[in-house]
Amino acid sequence: DTGVSQDPRHKITKRGQNVTFRCDPISEHNRLYWYRQTLGQGPEFLTYFQNEAQLEKSRLLSDRFSAERPKGSFSTLEIQRTEQGDSAMYLCASSDAFQGRHEQYFGPGTRLTVT
Amino acid sequence: QKEVEQDPGPLSVPEGAIVSLNCTYSNSAFQYFMWYRQYSRKGPELLMYTYSSGNKEDGRFTAQVDKSSKYISLFIRDSQPSDSATYLCAMSGATNKLIFGTGTLLAVQP
Numbered sequence: 038d039t040g041v042s043q044d045p046r047h048k049i050t051k052r053g054q055n056v057t058f059r060c061d062p063i064s065e066h067n068r069l070y071w072y073r074q075t076l077g078q079g080p081e082f083l084t085y086f087q088n089e090a091q092l093e094k095s096r097l098l099s100d101r102f103s104a105e106r107p108k109g110s111f112s113t114l115e116i117q118r119t120e121q122g123d124s125a126m127y128l129c130a131s132s133d134a135f136q137g138r139h140e141q142y143f144g145p146g147t148r149l150t151v152t
Numbered sequence: 153q154k155e156v157e158q159d160p161g162p163l164s165v166p167e168g169a170i171v172s173l174n175c176t177y178s179n180s181a182f183q184y185f186m187w188y189r190q191y192s193r194k195g196p197e198l199l200m201y202t203y204s205s206g207n208k209e210d211g212r213f214t215a216q217v218d219k220s221s222k223y224i225s226l227f228i229r230d231s232q233p234s235d236s237a238t239y240l241c242a243m244s245g246a247t248n249k250l251i252f253g254t255g256t257l258l259a260v261q262p
Binding site for chain 1: 156160195196203242247252255
């Protein structure tokens with residue numbers, strides 16, 4: 038069990054560009070979550086998957102954001118036409134709902150800077 | 153009003169002190185409560201998980217949940233400089249999405 042991994046760890050992009058982040062959950066965890074954290078704030082929920090199904094999306098997830106988990110394993114989060122307000126830490130977490138566990142384990146995050 | 157309120161600090165204590173961190177919440181549907189530790193520019197690390205009301209102890213850490221008062225606490229005994237970090241409370245109901253406090257910045261002075 039190597040924990041949740043995220044790639045890249047840091048991304049710098051220019052306004053208007055598209056970016057994609059990847060998350061690999063703890064193996065056999067069937068739930069995967071995306072959160073966004075800005076400086077001085079706690080993480081805010083964006084969306085979550087159970088296996089490959091996207092079950093809930095926050096109103097924070099505008100139509101420029103899309104997330105997928107095609108085979109129920111890793112997930113990608115894409116931001117199109119990035120804006121400076123998208124600069125934040127994007128966190129991925131996973132949990133084991135099969136065992137009725139609600140603890141979420143987080144990855145190291147991807148820090149996005151939009152210039 | 154935020155669903156979860158947490159004093160942002162900063163909180164500065166001497167090494168060896170007992171630290172008390174707290175959160176209040178307004179949503180009575182919350183039933184799963186967690187505390188995370190986050191070092192600067194790192195992801196949150198799960199410290200404690202509690203279901204419903206009660207106490208849970210793990211080493212130097214004790215988590216308390218009082219659902220009647222909508223109040224949760226984390227106590228750190230014999231605090232160490234390595235405990236210096238931001239502590240985040242988080243909670244969820246049936247939807248599983250975590251609602252976080254803003255975090256309390258703790259500094260343990262050697």
